[in-house]
Amino acid sequence: MKVIIVQNKKEGGACAAKLILNRIKKKKNTTFGLATGKTMIPLYKKLSGLYKRGEINFSRVRCFNLDEYIGFNKNDKKSNYRFIKKYFFRKVNIREENIFFLDGKASDPILECKKYEERIKKYGGIDLQILGIGINGHIGFNEPGSSFSSRTRKVMLRNETRHANAWLFGSFKRVPRYALTTGIETILSARKIVLLAFGKDKAAAVAATFKRATKQVPASVLQRHPNVTFIIDRAASANLRQKSH
Numbered sequence: 001m002k003v004i005i006v007q008n009k010k011e012g013g014a015c016a017a018k019l020i021l022n023r024i025k026k027k028k029n030t031t032f033g034l035a036t037g038k039t040m041i042p043l044y045k046k047l048s049g050l051y052k053r054g055e056i057n058f059s060r061v062r063c064f065n066l067d068e069y070i071g072f073n074k075n076d077k078k079s080n081y082r083f084i085k086k087y088f089f090r091k092v093n094i095r096e097e098n099i100f101f102l103d104g105k106a107s108d109p110i111l112e113c114k115k116y117e118e119r120i121k122k123y124g125g126i127d128l129q130i131l132g133i134g135i136n137g138h139i140g141f142n143e144p145g146s147s148f149s150s151r152t153r154k155v156m157l158r159n160e161t162r163h164a165n166a167w168l169f170g171s172f173k174r175v176p177r178y179a180l181t182t183g184i185e186t187i188l189s190a191r192k193i194v195l196l197a198f199g200k201d202k203a204a205a206v207a208a209t210f211k212r213a214t215k216q217v218p219a220s221v222l223q224r225h226p227n228v229t230f231i232i233d234r235a236a237s238a239n240l241r242q243k244s245h
């Protein structure tokens with residue numbers, strides 16, 4: 001796994017944006033997998049800036065969102081869809097019909113997840129999956145204990161994840177307990193994976209990712225993928241550096 005250590009999240013966002021830009025230059029209709037969360041904000045800001053300056057064109061790009069809260073969909077302000085829309089989709093020329101997302105209000109969640117997997121396949125799979133990491137090592141909403149062969153499904157969120165996301169909902173209690181998430185195997189099916197992690201809160205999870213692959217640290221499964229790049233800032237890499245000294 002390749003590790004790029006940057007000074008701060010702004011530099012990290014710029015570094016990831018450059019990888020995305022290069023991808024689109026090589027393949028205009030690149031299919032991206034996108035994540036939500038505070039880690040993604042510098043990346044989405046940088047991409048919007050590049051678009052404003054005419055340096056990047058998203059007109060043929062396709063995006064699949066990683067996950068969605070149960071009870072929320074594109075019409076809800078607190079949905080993951082609206083998060084990415086706020087920071088990214090509405091600022092660039094990505095076509096609405098090229099944005100794919102899980103409907104957390106689907107009457108049949110099992111069917112919704114099955115259809116999502118089929119849609120990803122129909123579009124030729126994910127070329128570049130962008131990931132964040134939870135303080136407990138989750139990727140997408142695949143919490144510790146998730147099977148490495150899991151596919152898109154309904155999951156229960158751990159309380160630590162709900163606490164970490166309380167800022168989005170105003171309080172811990174308002175954070176939904178359940179979500180739909182693309183699975184670990186779905187994530188591993190992407191041709192390339194880029195994981196971003198910023199801040200000291202992520203240092204323990206990042207270090208655990210590089211130890212033995214275990215279901216207890218979902219991100220550690222990335223060791224089994226042939227093309228993964230980590231973009232982490234100094235604070236998030238603190239425990240890695242300690243180990244190598």
Ligand code: F6R
Nearest residue numbers: 035036037038039132133134140
């Ligand atoms: C959300 C997602 C999660 C986040 C992770 C980190 O779509 O995929 O795995 O990436 O919880 O969240 P932040 O960036 O808010 O620390």
